[in-house]
Amino acid sequence: MTKPAFIAGDWGTSRLRLYLCDASGAVLARTEGEGAAVGGHADRFAAAVAAWDGEHGVLPAVLGGMVGSTIGWKDVPYLACPARPEAIAGAALKFEQDGRAIAIVPGLRCAGPDVMRGEEVQILGALRLNPALARGRHVFCMPGTHAKWVTVQDGAVLDFNTALSGELFELLRKHSVLARDSGAVDVTSAAFALGLKTVREAGRDLLHLLFGARARVVTGEMAKADAASYLSGLIVGADVAGGIARAGGGTVHLICTPALAALYGAALADYGVAHTVIDGDAAALAGLVQLHAELFS
Amino acid sequence: MTKPAFIAGDWGTSRLRLYLCDASGAVLARTEGEGAAVGGHADRFAAAVAAWDGEHGVLPAVLGGMVGSTIGWKDVPYLACPARPEAIAGAALKFEQDGRAIAIVPGLRCAGPDVMRGEEVQILGALRLNPALARGRHVFCMPGTHAKWVTVQDGAVLDFNTALSGELFELLRKHSVLARDSGAVDVTSAAFALGLKTVREAGRDLLHLLFGARARVVTGEMAKADAASYLSGLIVGADVAGGIARAGGGTVHLICTPALAALYGAALADYGVAHTVIDGDAAALAGLVQLHAELFS
Numbered sequence: 249m250t251k252p253a254f255i256a257g258d259w260g261t262s263r264l265r266l267y268l269c270d271a272s273g274a275v276l277a278r279t280e281g282e283g284a285a286v287g288g289h290a291d292r293f294a295a296a297v298a299a300w301d302g303e304h305g306v307l308p309a310v311l312g313g314m315v316g317s318t319i320g321w322k323d324v325p326y327l328a329c330p331a332r333p334e335a336i337a338g339a340a341l342k343f344e345q346d347g348r349a350i351a352i353v354p355g356l357r358c359a360g361p362d363v364m365r366g367e368e369v370q371i372l373g374a375l376r377l378n379p380a381l382a383r384g385r386h387v388f389c390m391p392g393t394h395a396k397w398v399t400v401q402d403g404a405v406l407d408f409n410t411a412l413s414g415e416l417f418e419l420l421r422k423h424s425v426l427a428r429d430s431g432a433v434d435v436t437s438a439a440f441a442l443g444l445k446t447v448r449e450a451g452r453d454l455l456h457l458l459f460g461a462r463a464r465v466v467t468g469e470m471a472k473a474d475a476a477s478y479l480s481g482l483i484v485g486a487d488v489a490g491g492i493a494r495a496g497g498g499t500v501h502l503i504c505t506p507a508l509a510a511l512y513g514a515a516l517a518d519y520g521v522a523h524t525v526i527d528g529d530a531a532a533l534a535g536l537v538q539l540h541a542e543l544f545s
Numbered sequence: 546m547t548k549p550a551f552i553a554g555d556w557g558t559s560r561l562r563l564y565l566c567d568a569s570g571a572v573l574a575r576t577e578g579e580g581a582a583v584g585g586h587a588d589r590f591a592a593a594v595a596a597w598d599g600e601h602g603v604l605p606a607v608l609g610g611m612v613g614s615t616i617g618w619k620d621v622p623y624l625a626c627p628a629r630p631e632a633i634a635g636a637a638l639k640f641e642q643d644g645r646a647i648a649i650v651p652g653l654r655c656a657g658p659d660v661m662r663g664e665e666v667q668i669l670g671a672l673r674l675n676p677a678l679a680r681g682r683h684v685f686c687m688p689g690t691h692a693k694w695v696t697v698q699d700g701a702v703l704d705f706n707t708a709l710s711g712e713l714f715e716l717l718r719k720h721s722v723l724a725r726d727s728g729a730v731d732v733t734s735a736a737f738a739l740g741l742k743t744v745r746e747a748g749r750d751l752l753h754l755l756f757g758a759r760a761r762v763v764t765g766e767m768a769k770a771d772a773a774s775y776l777s778g779l780i781v782g783a784d785v786a787g788g789i790a791r792a793g794g795g796t797v798h799l800i801c802t803p804a805l806a807a808l809y810g811a812a813l814a815d816y817g818v819a820h821t822v823i824d825g826d827a828a829a830l831a832g833l834v835q836l837h838a839e840l841f842s
Binding site for chain 1: 716721723
């Protein structure tokens with residue numbers, strides 16, 4: 249086993265993922281914990297890495313995500329776009345805790361106004377995993393609760409926009425009559441494809457399209473079980489239609505889970521837009537490794 | 546006191562309003578009860594009007610709204626658009642219950658597909674209250690949980706579209722981070738006007754605009770207390786922008802509460818569109834009176 253060199257922490261609102269890495273960024277061990285929305289960050293972090301400390305000594309740590317927000321461990325101000333990788337590293341908050349050097353990554357803000365926290369680490373990771381993306385202009389889409397559409401120019405985060413796609417779907421799924429008693433979302437279903445087609449033909453005016461999920465069931469045109477897939481098709485379709493209109497063309501690089509990549513990949517294909525997929529967890533880890541190299545080497 | 550002739554019932558999902566009327570439709574007494582979402586409709590209706598029965602004998606009743614749906618007293622099929630007033634009356638379900646003649650009004654469906662149940666009664670009422678609207682082409686907007694935009698041509702309901710405006714606002718207000726700790730919506734606030742302006746300038750792609758309510762607070766550009774007004778401005782603005790684009794111009798006749806009329810009136814003015822206001826409860830009552838005249842006279 250190679251020698252442990254640092255701890256990388258992907259600490260979002262609802263989840264903490266910790267990686268014990270060697271100097272090259274290879275993962276030697278991993279553990280998980282509660283998200284940044286829960287307090288007591290210093291104690292919880294110490295407890296989560298205590299076994300590693302005992303075995304390997306106290307190692308430096310690089311942490312990204314909501315851990316750097318007002319609800320997190322430390323409030324690290326947003327860095328303004330355009331933001332180059334070295335500027336993101338430079339704006340990290342470095343401090344010492346119980347003899348450990350810790351760096352918490354800043355979030356980014358742009359003129360929208362819009363903000364992100366954690367996704368900038370994934371962007372850095374995507375550029376590390378695929379260095380060709382660090383040259384020229386590229387569009388990234390990071391689907392999720394708050395989906396981010398990000399334009400990167402020669403490695404710098406130029407601009408971005410947040411879509412409420414994941415949260416909107418979950419709220420409507422849980423609380424509205426639109427997809428009551430529906431089955432799960434099926435990306436291969438005719439209902440998902442119909443949702444995409446409806447937005448493509450009628451425009452991305454979701455407010456006036458969403459009730460169609462209910463009306464189609466009530467009028468017997470759609471099975472109850474298909475309503476969630478249709479609703480997902482509408483929302484993912486509107487997200488992609490808006491995202492590519494704002495981005496102005498080109499391949500879209502998805503950074504997310506395989507399940508979301510399937511939904512967004514289908515929607516992008518529906519618009520004839522090429523895409524690649526970068527795993528979200530792998531991108532976050534690669535970004536933290538990149539930041540460690542810039543901050544502690 | 547003139548002689549009681551019939552009972553009019555506006556029986557929506559969450560509320561029952563009963564009116565004891567004379568032959569001309571003048572209201573002699575009123576009472577309220579639970580909405581159609583609660584079962585036991587026959588018994589609840591009998592109990593609600595028992596005092597009137599005792600005093601005036603058993604009178605016929607005309608009921609509209611969700612009382613005619615699958616969750617209501619009787620399932621009255623949707624009538625297809627275009628639908629003339631006499632066709633709506635003709636499609637009512639008439640039955641006898643405990644010696645009382647009862648008519649339940651059908652809902653409407655259109656090609657969208659889209660459906661309404663209850664709003665068709667308000668449309669009939671608006672035409673009765675303002676006979677000039679029964680000639681030519683007119684656009685009605687009925688803001689609420691599920692806002693309806695309705696085109697009426699020479700008294701017939703031609704087509705309509707449902708916007709999820711009220712439900713979307715409530716869901717985001719209650720469950721999302723967008724307007725957490727915000728104050729109430731203030732139609733006279735700069736934040737509401739900014740919401741309208743943002744949609745007017747950026748287009749009605751709400752999915753990519755909603756997160757701005759949060760981003761503006763996080764970046765310090767907007768006070769927490771203003772977030773709900775901004776969010777309302779975005780949603781009402783997008784509803785009106787989409788509604789008038791679909792309607793294709795002309796004065797918009799709002800049928801709703803005074804509070805919603807203030808929000809939608811401000812948004813319509815923002816687009817330079819004239820509007821009138823018809824009280825929602827008055828329209829429902831006038832519609833039931835009109836239907837009674839056609840069904841029982």
